[in-house]
Amino acid sequence: MSISDFYKQLEEVTKAGKPPRVIESGQGAYLTIGGVKKLNFCSSHYLGLAEHPRVKKAAQDAIEKYGLGTGYRTLAGTHILHLELEKAIAKFKGTEAAVVFSSAYMANAAAIQTIISKEDIVISDELNHASIIDAVRLSGVKNKFIYKHGDAKDLEIQLKEAEKIVRQPKTDGNKPLILIVTDGVFSMDGDLAPLPEIVKLAEKYQALTMVDDAHGEGVMGRGGRGVVDHFGLVGKIDIEIGSLSKAFSVIGGFIAGKKTLIDYYNLKARQRLFSIALTIPDTAASLEAINILLESDELVKKLWDNTNYLRGEFKKLGFDTGHPESPITPVMLPSEDIAKEFSAKLFEEDVFATPIVFPMVPKGKARIRVIPSASHSRKDLDFGIKAFAKVAKELKVL
């Protein structure tokens, strides 16, 4: 192909894409788009921390004191704030240690690539997040098994298959390692991984467990400690991944687990060796966000009050909201076209909630994904609910 044909081909694809809405405000209960205030009904800032005065001040103070950039963690970039943040994360999660990365995408890549070689075995839920799928690919592992979404019975079938491979030693003479990996909260439906069953099976088949709790931290469990805490399994999961960009509203990701494992990641993870560390304001802001949660569960309670109210009202109106166990509330719609039209009409009513269609969800499962947050007042929620009712009537979808 000629270079000009290559660029033409790219143009064909990109012109079909829709540019995202541009936000002109902070990420609070409302967003300003095109100069107009819109109810923010779809962000993952579950606790409303993006505009929290303490979080903002922590970043400002840290910039005053230390400036902006850091460096490479293994060279001259490990800052005292990084260590404080890692300590706070470990305390929050109830693990021995933690290590931070520039995103959860990076943390997933590091978590798998660093310990899994091509002769090991990875068993993954079919609906796992793209960053897990990419991390598995990056590891180069040949033995990949996918189990049906949330289905512990199917997981055991896959483990039995994996057992056959384990009998064959690797070229280095060691037995292949089995890693079971799952999202904690699945971000499209808000359902949870069956962690108690997964832990039992992992013990039976001597497998390592990894849970990506990007949508569980700050949301599930005691005081938002996450989905592992929700199931009373603290200390029973080998590798916990978290994101600092969702409930904590900053940027960054982490791996939490046993000290030996974290020491190994510190020494070996390529994402830590060859990519820059978190900046000073990001680190200070994340640390403050975690401290807020360590001090009080007020915001988590507010998030759940809002979630229960919103869902109750949606149910009363007759919407199908699936079976979520987290605040993620899918409003199921009959088709992709209706989901898109529904979202556009909501926008005219000053409510911002994006449609979720194939390939983000299977065909026939189009929806608007609503995520309430602790920053919404009852009045804000009522405003959104009223708009949903109006649009549903117009489109005759109830």
Ligand SMILES: Cc1ncc(COP(=O)(O)O)c(C=O)c1O
């Ligand atoms: C389950 C899950 N893991 C990881 C990520 C990536 O998080 P980050 O934005 O910190 O890279 C996301 C973000 O959508 C997610 O939903």
